[in-house]
Amino acid sequence: MLEVKGLMVFYENALAVNDLSLKVQAGQVVGVIGSNSAGKTTLMNTLSGLILDQRIKELRKGGERITIMGKVIHEGQDISDMPAYERVRLGIVLCRERHPVFPDSTVLENLAIAGHLRSKVEVAQTTELCFDLFPNLTRWRRRKAGFLSGGEQQMLAIGMALVVRPRLLLLDEPLLGLSPAMQEKVVEAIRSVREKTGVTIVIAEQFARPILPMLDFGYVIENGMLTLTGSGRDLMENPEVKSAYFGL
Amino acid sequence: MLQGTIIYGFINSVMLLLVALGFNLTFGISGVANFAFGALYITAGFLAWIGLNTLGLPYWLAGPAAVFITAVLAGLLYRFVVLRVRGLVVSEVIATFGVGLAILELFRFLGFIGFEYTLPEMLDLEVSLAGVIVDGQRLAILLVGAGLTLFLWWFTRHTRTGRAFRAIAQDEHTALTLGINTERVATVSVAFGAAYAAVAALVILPLGTIAVNEGYHVLVNALAVCIVGGLGSTLGVVVASFMIGFAQTFTATYLDTSWMMVVSLLAILVILLARPSGLFGSQKQLEERI
Ligand SMILES: Nc1ncnc2c1ncn2[C@@H]1O[C@H](COP(=O)(O)OP(=O)(O)OP(=O)(O)O)[C@@H](O)[C@H]1O
Ligand SMILES: [Mg+2]
Numbered sequence: 001m002l003e004v005k006g007l008m009v010f011y012e013n014a015l016a017v018n019d020l021s022l023k024v025q026a027g028q029v030v031g032v033i034g035s036n037s038a039g040k041t042t043l044m045n046t047l048s049g050l051i052l053d054q055r056i057k058e059l060r061k062g063g064e065r066i067t068i069m070g071k072v073i074h075e076g077q078d079i080s081d082m083p084a085y086e087r088v089r090l091g092i093v094l095c096r097e098r099h100p101v102f103p104d105s106t107v108l109e110n111l112a113i114a115g116h117l118r119s120k121v122e123v124a125q126t127t128e129l130c131f132d133l134f135p136n137l138t139r140w141r142r143r144k145a146g147f148l149s150g151g152e153q154q155m156l157a158i159g160m161a162l163v164v165r166p167r168l169l170l171l172d173e174p175l176l177g178l179s180p181a182m183q184e185k186v187v188e189a190i191r192s193v194r195e196k197t198g199v200t201i202v203i204a205e206q207f208a209r210p211i212l213p214m215l216d217f218g219y220v221i222e223n224g225m226l227t228l229t230g231s232g233r234d235l236m237e238n239p240e241v242k243s244a245y246f247g248l
Numbered sequence: 249m250l251q252g253t254i255i256y257g258f259i260n261s262v263m264l265l266l267v268a269l270g271f272n273l274t275f276g277i278s279g280v281a282n283f284a285f286g287a288l289y290i291t292a293g294f295l296a297w298i299g300l301n302t303l304g305l306p307y308w309l310a311g312p313a314a315v316f317i318t319a320v321l322a323g324l325l326y327r328f329v330v331l332r333v334r335g336l337v338v339s340e341v342i343a344t345f346g347v348g349l350a351i352l353e354l355f356r357f358l359g360f361i362g363f364e365y366t367l368p369e370m371l372d373l374e375v376s377l378a379g380v381i382v383d384g385q386r387l388a389i390l391l392v393g394a395g396l397t398l399f400l401w402w403f404t405r406h407t408r409t410g411r412a413f414r415a416i417a418q419d420e421h422t423a424l425t426l427g428i429n430t431e432r433v434a435t436v437s438v439a440f441g442a443a444y445a446a447v448a449a450l451v452i453l454p455l456g457t458i459a460v461n462e463g464y465h466v467l468v469n470a471l472a473v474c475i476v477g478g479l480g481s482t483l484g485v486v487v488a489s490f491m492i493g494f495a496q497t498f499t500a501t502y503l504d505t506s507w508m509m510v511v512s513l514l515a516i517l518v519i520l521l522a523r524p525s526g527l528f529g530s531q532k533q534l535e536e537r538i
Contacts, residue, residue, distance in 0.1 A: 048425060050425065060333060060335060085424050095425070113412070113415045160426065161425075
């Protein structure tokens with residue numbers, strides 16, 4: 001479904017992603033595991049096309065130079081230069097890290113904005129699905145998203161991504177800043193999204209333990225380089241993963 | 249006397265509101281600075297004048313054409329001049345202000361000065377409100393003002409594009425990840441705001457002549473209303489229009505008309521000192537929470 005070939009990303013002269021290649025098959029849940037500054041966000045932004053916008057903005061500002069090499073291929077089509085909003089039309093939807101919601105709009109308005117490309121009926125349906133998945137949000141329908149807790153904002157952000165009706169859902173650190181109990185809930189929700197909609201999912205995460213069990217395939221990256229690959233089960237039993245990510 | 253002042257204060261407030269709506273739509277709701285706003289207002293006036301007097305078109309054609317051309321001009325201006333500095337608010341302000349200045353001074357240079365530059369009135373009648381005679385044009389201002397306010401309120405809440413305006417103002421990257429073409433939406437917002445400016449020009453300018461300096465006054469007034477009301481809030485703009493509008497009319501009646509612009513400037517100053525996010529602005533407080 002999606003393939004990355006020889007990706008390299010430089011911020012000025014600093015290499016953030018180094019010769020990375022990966023494959024995502026339709027229907028899979030794929031994990032990208034890495035600690036802070038491993039290059040997860042850079043990778044996800046490259047898959048979603050957001051980095052192209054960042055590059056343009058930096059250029060206008062006369063800020064840092066962002067260089068991207070390598071290819072992103074979606075169902076045989078090279079989309080490396082396709083802007084982010086067009087990739088969304090292909091069904092590639094990114095949920096950015098740190099619960100990206102519109103703080104000044106209510107929960108319902110946030111979901112409606114997310115339905116930009118969808119009909120009213122479709123938005124109404126997925127809005128209901130979203131409240132089923134995250135019952136915590138139900139009582140805050142008319143509350144401004146900026147006043148929700150971090151965990152609630154994260155749920156809303158995932159809900160918004162679902163309203164777009166992705167075929168390939170990219171989740172950047174969905175568990176960041178959540179309590180273990182909340183993390184369980186979000187993992188449970190991701191699992192149920194997959195069952196209900198059959199969407200393909202790529203999760204970038206540093207908390208490996210909660211997500212490894214549901215991965216069909218995982219990539220471990222460090223300093224922008226692939227260090228390990230394997231199924232979720234293989235990775236769970238790998239001693240290096242255990243010591244680095246489980247603190248054992 | 250007092251009744252007259254109150255009614256004319258009310259009308260003056262609606263005039264401010266008309267002028268501020270378009271500015272608020274672009275700068276407040278979408279977060280795109282368009283400081284060529286006053287110039288576009290005057291451009292619409294001259295376009296309508298040229299349509300009516302030079303080309304001899306009927307009003308029903310010249311009026312809408314002026315609105316349309318102003319909107320397209322604004323869109324092109326944004327697309328080809330401002331887009332290069334998109335995201336850098338200070339540069340956007342300077343670039344658009346510069347373009348506005350160029351447009352206004354070009355009109356002056358080309359000799360568009362004089363009493364012959366007037367637009368015809370829309371409603372040819374007079375009514376008496378509480379014993380005060382109000383002419384048809386001022387009635388038209390009240391009607392159009394109410395109509396445009398309601399339309400804007402509805403538009404930003406219940407249409408796809410209106411929601412996209414709010415989205416790009418709050419977080420452009422998130423908007424992109426939801427499939428919103430942020431640069432196109434910003435361009436549409438500028439064109440839309442310019443159309444509002446043009447309609448305001450068509451209903452307000454018949455009260456006087458189309459004067460280049462009016463372009464600067466319009467910008468200052470729009471800015472004052474939006475800053476006092478809190479950028480982005482339609483309710484805030486309505487309330488602020490009435491506060492400043494009445495203050496201006498009372499100043500003009502009991503002091504002198506030349507003090508009217510001072511009221512706007514003072515209002516900006518006071519609000520920036522006392523409550524920088526405006527009376528109804530909540531954006532700043534919310535941002536701090538995240
Ligand atoms: N805009 C930027 N400008 C310069 N360097 C950057 C920029 N964004 C990221 N980097 C650098 O690129 C490397 C990878 O960063 P990235 O954000 O992709 O890591 P990450 O795995 O998402 O980390 P985290 O878990 O902290 O979110 C880091 O060394 C970081 O400092
Ligand atoms: Mg990250």
